[in-house]
Amino acid sequence: MRIGELSDRTDTPRRLLRYYEEQGLIVPARSPNGYRDYDEYNVDRVMQIRGLLDAGLPTRIIKQILPCLNQPRIIHFPDATPEMLATLEHERDRMTQRVECLARNRDAIAEYLDAVRAKMHTDTSAEPAMSG
Structure with a gap:
């Protein structure tokens, strides 16, 4: 899906989605013409990010804990x-x-x-x- 659809589905401004990408919180694929291409996984990921931000966590901490949200039972923080x-x-x-x-x-x-x-x-x- 393109950034506009992700924006609509997550109620997140496009500019904020680009910021999440700059911070390494989401990683879209790129189509041959250079457009961002987000898969369904990114809808849930953006909602997780927004929830963590709403809870007061800074993006630098969110970036560190996001991998744990994929597989919460496999937690390893070499840089904690x-x-x-x-x-x-x-x-x-x-x-x-x-x-x-x-x-x-x-x-x-x-x-x-x-x-x-x-x-x-x-x-x-x-x-x-x-x-x-």
């Missing part, structure tokens, strides 16, 4: 530094806090919806039947 490990631990802890906050918010919204629906159901069933 104490700084990188500390960064990942910090980001993991931040993600955990965000997940807990999101779960609390989701539960609060679900309770609100349940209460509103129950009230609506009660109000509807309490209305007198109309006679014709």
Whole structure:
């Protein structure tokens, strides 16, 4: 697929996709005319990258951990530094806090919806039947 289709499917601007390529996060094939040619794999990869960026990870760390996302059980970091490990631990802890906050918010919204629906159901069933 061309860059425009990848952009549409991932809701990622073309310019940002080119940046991911410059950073070595995605690697498209090139057609004979020089156009970028992305395969289906890149759709998931871009979504992974965006999720990691949204979580606060810098691209230099993302580039190092992306290979682990392909085969998570085969993890080997010959270039893992104490700084990188500390960064990942910090980001993991931040993600955990965000997940807990999101779960609390989701539960609060679900309770609100349940209460509103129950009230609506009660109000509807309490209305007198109309006679014709």
